[in-house]
Structure formats: C-alpha cells, structure tokens
Amino acid sequence: MIALYHDTSAAAQPAPQEAEVLREQCLNLLQAADYTADEIAAMLRKSILSVRPRVSELATKMRIWDSGKRRKNGSGHSAIVWTTKSGGNPS
Numbered sequence: 667m668i669a670l671y672h673d674t675s676a677a678a679q680p681a682p683q684e685a686e687v688l689r690e691q692c693l694n695l696l697q698a699a700d701y702t703a704d705e706i707a708a709m710l711r712k713s714i715l716s717v718r719p720r721v722s723e724l725a726t727k728m729r730i731w732d733s734g735k736r737r738k739n740g741s742g743h744s745a746i747v748w749t750t751k752s753g754g755n756p757s
Contacts, residue, residue: 689720693729700733702745
C-alpha cells in the first residue's frame with residue numbers, strides 16, 4: 667500500500683530561528699556582491715531547497731532586488747542575479 671501523506675516536508679522545514687539565521691547569511695553575502703540563489707547556496711554549503719525560500723523572503727520584504735541580470739544555475743536554467751542595491755527591480 668502506498669502512503670498518501672509524508673511528513674518529510676514538515677521535517678525539512680528549518681526551525682524559525684534557523685530560517686532567520688540563514689536569511690541573514692544570504693543578505694550578508696548579497697551586501698558584498700550580486701549572486702543567484704544557487705551561488706549563495708554553494709557559498710554557504712547549504713541546500714538550494716533551504717536557501718531559495720530565504721532569498722524569496724528577502725525579495726518579498728524588499729531587502730533585495732532583481733538586478734536585471736541572469737546567470738545559469740546548476741540545472742542549466744537562467745536564474746535571477748539578486749542585489750541589495752536599490753537600483754534593482756523589485757520582484
């Protein structure tokens with residue numbers, strides 16, 4: 667029989683304080699230079715699945731912006747290059 671519910675998604679979610687720390691680490695990197703979420707994940711040695719939501723949260727809070735640039739990510743797709751410079755485009 668196949669299970670219809672898996673609690674792995676809940677287990678994969680970082681604790682609120684861990685998410686805040688990771689969000690601040692992402693922001694600190696972006697204050698030094700512009701990066702994609704994949705690049706941030708690689709520098710922090712974290713899963714892109716943990717970093718991407720933190721980057722999205724920073725964009726939603728308008729602490730980072732879409733620079734208008736794109737770079738290839740690990741899967742070969744075009745990825746947003748994020749910036750803290752206010753001249754970027756809000757996403």
